[in-house]
Amino acid sequence: MTNWQELPADKLHFICDERLLDFETTQTVSPLDVMIGQTRAVKAVEFGLYTQNSGYNIFISGLVGTGKITYAKAAVTKRAAQKQELPLDWCYVNNFHNAAQPKALSLPAGMGAKFQQDMQVLMDELKTGIAKVFSGDEYEQSRAELIKTFQDKRTLIVEGFNKKAEEMGIQPQWSTTGFAGLPIVDNKVLTQEEFQNLDVTQREEIEKKALLLHDKAAEVIRHLQVVEREVREELKSLDSRIGLFAVGHLIDSLTEKYADFTEVTAYLEAVKKDIVTHINEFKPHNEEEQNPLMLFKRNMQETGKEKYKVNLVVDNGASRGAPVVVETNPTYYNLVGRVEYETRMGMVSTDYTMIKAGALHRANGGYLILNIRDVLTNIGAWEALKRVLKTKKLYIENLGEQYGMLAMASLKPEPVPVDVKVVLVGSPQIYYLLYNYDEDFRKLFKVHADFDVQMNNNPENIKRLAGFISSTVNRKELKPFDRVAVAKVIEYSCRLAQSQKKLTTRFNEVVEILCEADVWATLDNSELVRAEHVKQAIEEKRYRSNKYEERLQEMFADGKFLIDTDEEKVGQVNGLAVMAVGEYMFGKPSRITANTYLGKSGVINIERETKMSGTSHTKGVMILSGYMGEKFAQRQPLTLTASLTFEQTYDGVDGDSASSTELYAILSSLSDLPIKQYIAVTGSVNQKGEIQPIGGATQKIEGFFEVCKIKGLTGKQGVMIPWQNVDDLTLNDEVVEAVRQGSFHIYPVKTIDEGIEILTGTPAGQLQADGTYPLNTVHDLVEKKLKEYMQTLIKLGKSADNEK
Numbered sequence: 091m092t093n094w095q096e097l098p099a100d101k102l103h104f105i106c107d108e109r110l111l112d113f114e115t116t117q118t119v120s121p122l123d124v125m126i127g128q129t130r131a132v133k134a135v136e137f138g139l140y141t142q143n144s145g146y147n148i149f150i151s152g153l154v155g156t157g158k159i160t161y162a163k164a165a166v167t168k169r170a171a172q173k174q175e176l177p178l179d180w181c182y183v184n185n186f187h188n189a190a191q192p193k194a195l196s197l198p199a200g201m202g203a204k205f206q207q208d209m210q211v212l213m214d215e216l217k218t219g220i221a222k223v224f225s226g227d228e229y230e231q232s233r234a235e236l237i238k239t240f241q242d243k244r245t246l247i248v249e250g251f252n253k254k255a256e257e258m259g260i261q262p263q264w265s266t267t268g269f270a271g272l273p274i275v276d277n278k279v280l281t282q283e284e285f286q287n288l289d290v291t292q293r294e295e296i297e298k299k300a301l302l303l304h305d306k307a308a309e310v311i312r313h314l315q316v317v318e319r320e321v322r323e324e325l326k327s328l329d330s331r332i333g334l335f336a337v338g339h340l341i342d343s344l345t346e347k348y349a350d351f352t353e354v355t356a357y358l359e360a361v362k363k364d365i366v367t368h369i370n371e372f373k374p375h376n377e378e379e380q381n382p383l384m385l386f387k388r389n390m391q392e393t394g395k396e397k398y399k400v401n402l403v404v405d406n407g408a409s410r411g412a413p414v415v416v417e418t419n420p421t422y423y424n425l426v427g428r429v430e431y432e433t434r435m436g437m438v439s440t441d442y443t444m445i446k447a448g449a450l451h452r453a454n455g456g457y458l459i460l461n462i463r464d465v466l467t468n469i470g471a472w473e474a475l476k477r478v479l480k481t482k483k484l485y486i487e488n489l490g491e492q493y494g495m496l497a498m499a500s501l502k503p504e505p506v507p508v509d510v511k512v513v514l515v516g517s518p519q520i521y522y523l524l525y526n527y528d529e530d531f532r533k534l535f536k537v538h539a540d541f542d543v544q545m546n547n548n549p550e551n552i553k554r555l556a557g558f559i560s561s562t563v564n565r566k567e568l569k570p571f572d573r574v575a576v577a578k579v580i581e582y583s584c585r586l587a588q589s590q591k592k593l594t595t596r597f598n599e600v601v602e603i604l605c606e607a608d609v610w611a612t613l614d615n616s617e618l619v620r621a622e623h624v625k626q627a628i629e630e631k632r633y634r635s636n637k638y639e640e641r642l643q644e645m646f647a648d649g650k651f652l653i654d655t656d657e658e659k660v661g662q663v664n665g666l667a668v669m670a671v672g673e674y675m676f677g678k679p680s681r682i683t684a685n686t687y688l689g690k691s692g693v694i695n696i697e698r699e700t701k702m703s704g705t706s707h708t709k710g711v712m713i714l715s716g717y718m719g720e721k722f723a724q725r726q727p728l729t730l731t732a733s734l735t736f737e738q739t740y741d742g743v744d745g746d747s748a749s750s751t752e753l754y755a756i757l758s759s760l761s762d763l764p765i766k767q768y769i770a771v772t773g774s775v776n777q778k779g780e781i782q783p784i785g786g787a788t789q790k791i792e793g794f795f796e797v798c799k800i801k802g803l804t805g806k807q808g809v810m811i812p813w814q815n816v817d818d819l820t821l822n823d824e825v826v827e828a829v830r831q832g833s834f835h836i837y838p839v840k841t842i843d844e845g846i847e848i849l850t851g852t853p854a855g856q857l858q859a860d861g862t863y864p865l866n867t868v869h870d871l872v873e874k875k876l877k878e879y880m881q882t883l884i885k886l887g888k889s890a891d892n893e894k
Contacts, residue, residue, distance in 0.1 A: 095837050095848065096808075099830035102821045104584040106577035110549050111556055115570040115618060122557030125161045127545025127595040135162070138537035139169040139457075139511065145536050147479065147512040149462070151521045152541025157597045159461075159515050161541075163416065166457045166513060170412035177413050177455030180404040181205065182445045182503055183357055184397040186364045192401075192442035194504040195353050200407035205354065206400040208347070212340055213398055216365065240321035244314055251310045258302075341365075361398055396443060403427070403447035404454065412456035417449040420460050422470040425449050426478070427486045429501050445503055450475075450484050453510045462516035462524075475512070476530045484508045544592040547584060551593055555580055555600075562601055568608040571619045578624040579603060585820035588788060603627050635674035639796075642669075642678060647800045651738055653679055654767035655801040661685060661759030663849070664770040665736070665751040666794060666809070668786035675786060677793020679770055681737040682748060684755035688879045689731030693718070693756070706746050713746075714753050716777035717842070721869065722876050725861060729879045732756050747784035750775040753842060754849055761871035763850040768804065769837070770794040771845065773812040779842040783814035788821055795825050795834060803828070808835030810845055 113119050125132050131150070138148035152158045179202025181195045197205055341362045348354040406413065417424060427448035431440045449458055465471045470489050478484050483505040518540060524531040545551050556576050563571060571579070582603055586594035594600065604619075606627035611619040645651045653664060665682040668675055693715050711734060719728055734752050750773040758765045772790050774782040791809045798807040811819075816838050828834035839845045843854035846868050855867025863870040 095839075095844075097816065097819075097829070097836045097838060099826050101816060102819050102826045102829060102836065104547065104581055104590040104820060106552065106580045106584075108573055108577050110552050111573045111576055113556075113573060115572050116556075116560040116563050116576065117570045119556055119560035121561035121564055122554060123561070124554075125157065125164075126554040126558060127551060127593065128157075128161070128541055131158075131539040131541045132161075132165075134537055134539035135165050138513075138539070139165065141537075145533050147514070147535045148537045148539060149514045149516070149521055149535045150539045150541065151516055151518045153517070153543050153596060154598065157595070158539075158541045159459075162459055162513055162515055163414070166459060167414050170414045170456055171410065173412040173456075175455075176409055176411070177406045178404075179203070179402065179406055180447070180451060180454070180506055182401040182403055182442045184442055185504075186360050186397075189397070189441070190501055192445065192501060192503045193353075193357065194506050195351075195357060196506075197351060197354070199409055200405075202400075202402045203405050203407050205348065206402045208344055209398060209400045212344060215340055237321070240317060243317050247310055247313055247317070251306060254306070365398075396441070399443055401443045401445055403445060404451050406455075413453055414457050414459070415449050415453035416459045418461075418464070420449065420465045420471050420475075421468045422474055422489050423448065425465075425471055426474050426484060427451055429486060429488070429503070440501060442501060442503065445486060445501070448484075448486075450478055450508060450510060451506065454484075454506065454508050455510070457511045457513060459513045459515065462514040462520050465514070466520070476534060478508055478510075479512065479534045480530065482508050541595065543594065543596055544587045544589070545595050547587075547589075547591050547593050552580055555583060555593060558597065558600075559604060562604050566601075566605060566608075568604060569611050569617065569619050571604070571607075571624075572621075574621040575607065575619050575624050578621045579607075581820075582624070582628055585788070588786075588820060589818050590820060591817050603631070606631060632674070635672065636676065638669075638671050639674075639676040639793075642676075643796055643800055646679075646797050653681055653797060653801075655798050655807055656804055657767045658764035659767055660762055660764050661755050662767065663751050663755045663758070663765050664767060664794070665748040666770050666772040666790035667748070668789050668793075675789050677786070677790040677796075679794050679797050680739060680748075682751050682755050683735060683737055684752065684759045685733045686756060686759040686875075687731050687733075688729065688882055690729060690883075691731040692728070693730075693732045693734060709746060711749065711752065713749060713775065713777050714756065717753060717775065717779055718756070720777065721779070722873050726877060726880050728876065729883050730760075730876060732759070746774040747772050747786075748774075750781055750842060750845060754846055757842075757846055757868060757872055758850065760875045761850075761852075761868050762875070763852055763868060763871065765849045766806075766851075768798070768807040769810055769835075769849060770808075771810045771849070773810070773815075773839070773845075775842060781812045781814075781839055781841060781845065783812045783818075787811050787815040787818050791819070791821060791836065792825055795828065798834070803833045805833050806835075807833075808837060810837045810839055810848060813838035813840050 131152070135148060135150065138146055150158045150162055176199035178196040179199055181197065181202050182192045183195055185191050185193050195205075341358050345355050345358045348358070425448045427450075428446050429440055430444040430446060431438050432444070433439075449460075460475075465475060484507075485505045486501075486503045488500050512535075514535065521538065521540075524535075559571060559576055559579060562568070579600065580593070583593045583600055584590060586596060586599055603624065607619050607623045610626045610630070611623040614623065616623065642651070646653060654662075655664075661684045663682050665680050667678050667680055669678050693711055718730070722728060734755065736748075751771040753775055754765060754771060757763075770790075772784055772787065774784055776782060791811070794807075794809050798804075819836075825834065829836060837848055839848065843856075846852075846854050850868060853864070853867045855863040855869040857863060857869075863873060
C-alpha cells in the first residue's frame with residue numbers, strides 16, 4: 091500500500107500557532123468591541139439602521155449562540171445615541187366633547203412631565219381660589235341682590251294678584267299645589283256650608299269670579315317661573331363671571347407658557363370653558379357634607395375633577411438620543427398599549443387616566459427589538475405590529491372586540507403617529523416562512539441580516555477571537571487565560587466549526603468553555619487558566635453528555651452489536667453514521683452486508699422495502715444501480731439481484747453517506763474478494779464512481795476508533811473518508827497521537843476504484859481498449875460473475891422452453 095494514500099498526523103486537526111498570540115495572559119489583550127466573523131450581517135444591519143425609507147425594518151436571523159441579540163442591542167444603542175433629535179413625550183387628556191375618545195397631545199422631551207405638573211398645580215389652585223372667591227363678601231352681596239330682586243318681583247306679582255282677587259270678593263290661598271280661592275261676603279270668608287246656603291244666583295256669580303281668578307293665577311305662576319328662570323340664569327352668569335375671574339388668569343398664564351403648542355393651547359381653552367360650565371363642582375358646600383346623600387354627591391363631584399388630569403403615557407425626559415426598547419414579552423397589549431378597568435360602586439368602569447403605553451409608544455421615534463418567535467406565539471401581536479408599520483398610526487384597541495370574544499363599552503383613544511424602526515430577531519426558518527407566506531412581511535422587513543455560524547480561520551480572526559476571549563474574561567470576571575489556554579480555546583472553536591479552515595461564530599459555546607475552564611482553574615487553586623484547564627473543561631462537558639455513547643460502546647464490548655475489527659470478509663463492510671443526542675454528536679459504526687445472486691431485481695434496499703429508509707438513503711442506493719449499469723452492462727444485460735442492509739438497525743436509515751460503503755459490499759460479494767473489516771468506510775458516491783463529501787467525518791472517525799480501542803488496537807485499523815473531507819477533520823488528541831504512532835490510519839479516496847483497492851488489496855482494474863478489464867482485477871472478477879449469472883439465466887430459460 092502506497093504511503094500517499096494515508097493522511098499524516100499533522101493533517102488531522104488544526105494547531106493554533108502560538109506565535110500569533112503576542113501576549114502572556116489575557117490581561118494585556120485589548121478587549122474586542124466589534125462583532126467578528128459577521129461582515130455581511132453587520133453591513134446589512136448598519137444599512138437598515140441608517141436608511142430612513144419606509145419598509146426598511148430589519149430581520150436578524152441566525153442559529154442560537156451566534157451573538158445576534160447581543161449585537162442587535164449594541165448596534166441599535168450605538169445608532170440611537172447618534173441621533174440629536176429627542177423623541178416626543180405623549181399625553182392623553184380628556185375630550186370634553188366626547189369623553190369616550192380621549193385626545194393625544196405631544197410635547198418635546200421632558201415637557202410632558204412639566205405639563206402634567208402644571209395642570210395638577212392649576213387644579214390645586216382652582217380648588218382654593220374658586221372656593222375663596224365664592225366665599226367672599228362681594229360674591230355673597232351680588233348673589234343676595236339677585237335673590238332679593240327675584241323676591242321683590244315675586245312679591246309684587248303676587249300682591250298685585252291678591253289685591254285684585256280681594257276686589258273681586260275672593261280670598262286668595264296659595265299652596266304647593268297651586269292657587270285656591272275662598273268666597274268673601276260682607277267682609278267675611280265663607281265656609282263651604284255657608285257657601286252652599288247662598289242662593290243659586292249669588293253662588294254662580296262667585297263661581298264665575300273664582301274660575302276667572304284661577305286662569306289669572308295660572309298666568310301668575312307662569313310669570314313667576316319666567317322670573318325665577320331669569321334669576322337662575324343671572325345667578326349662573328354671576329357664577330361664570332366669578333369663576334372666570336378666578337380661573338381665567340391662571341389658565342391664561344399656562345396658555346402663554348405653552349403658546350408654541352397649538353394642541354395644548356386648544357386643550358387649555360377647552361378646560362377653561364368646562365370649568366366655567368361646571369363651576370358648581372368647585373364651590374364650597376360645607377352644609378351639604380352633613381347630609382350623607384349630599385356627601386356622596388360631593389364625593390362624586392371630586393372624582394369628576396380627575397377629568398382635568400394629564401395622563402403622561404410616554405416620558406422621554408431622561409432620554410439621551412433615540413429610545414431603544416427591548417420587549418421580552420411582546421403580547422398584544424404590551425406592544426400597542428391597553429385601557430385598564432376598575433370596579434367603582436359595583437360597576438366596571440374606565441377613563442382616559444387608565445390608558446397605559448405599550449412598547450411601540452415607548453419606542454416611538456427610535457427602535458424596537460423583538461424576538462419574532464415570541465411575537466408570533468402571542469395572539470394578535472403580529473397583525474397589530476404589521477398594522478402599525480403599515481399605517482404609521484398606533485391605535486389602542488380591545489383585543490377581545492377584534493376577535494369577537496366580547497363587546498363592551500370602552501374608550502377609543504386618539505391614535506398616535508408612529509415613526510419606529512423595528513428589529514426582529516429569529517431563526518432563518520421563520521424568516522423564509524414569513525417571506526414566502528406573508529406578503530406584508532416582504533414589504534415591511536426589506537433588510538435581512540443573516541448571521542453565519544463560521545468565519546475564516548486566518549491570523550486576523552484568530553487575533554480577534556483572542557480579543558473576544560479577553561472581553562469575556564473581563565465581563566464575566568474570570569481568571570486571566572494564559573497564551574496556551576487561549577490557543578486551546580481557538581482550537582476548540584475550530585472543532586465546533588467542523589473545519590480546519592473555519593472558526594465558529596457560535597460564541598455562546600465558546601463562552602461556556604471559558605466559564606467552565608475558570609471553574610476548573612479555581613478548583614486547582616491556579617491564579618491563571620491554563621491549557622490543561624481548558625482541556626478538562628472540554629472533556630468534562632463531553633462527559634456530561636456522552637452517556638448514550640458509552641452505553642453503545644458497552645454493547646460493542648459485550649458483543650451485542652456485531653462488528654469485526656480484525657478480519658476480512660466477503661460482502662461485509664463497516665459503515666459509519668453520526669448520532670445526535672441534543673447538542674452532542676458521536677459516531678456509530680454499523681455493519682453493512684450485501685448478498686448477490688441470480689435474478690433481475692437489481693439492487694434491493696431492505697430498509698426501503700421495510701419502509702425504514704429515508705429519501706436520501708433510497709436515492710443513494712438507486713445510484714448504485716446506475717454505477718453497476720455503466721461499468722458492467724455495456725456488452726451484456728445486468729442480470730443481478732443484490733440485497734443490501736444495515737445490520738442491527740431498528741430506527742430507520744437516512745442520508746447517502748453510506749452509498750459508497752454499500753457499493754464496496756456489492757463489489758466484494760460479486761468478486762468473492764474479502765474486505766478488510768479493520769477499515770471502516772464513509773462517503774457518498776455518484777453514478778460515475780466518484781466519491782463525494784459527507785458530514786460528521788470527525789465524529790465518525792472518533793466513533794470507530796473508540797470501538798477499535800474496545801476490541802483492541804492492532805495497528806492495522808483505520809477509516810477511509812472522501813478526500814474532500816480532509817480539511818474538515820478536527821480530531822481529538824488521542825486519535826491524532828494514535829495516527830502519529832502508526833496504530834491507526836486514515837485514508838482519503840477520490841474514486842470507488844481507489845477505495846476498493848484499499849479494502850481488498852486487489853487492483854480495481856481499468857477498462858482496456860478491447861472493452862475488457864485486466865485479469866484478476868476486482869472489476870474483472872465482478873464482470874465474470876455477472877456473465878455467469880447471465881449464462882445461467884439463459885440456460886434456465888432454454889430448459890424451460892424445452893420442457894414446454
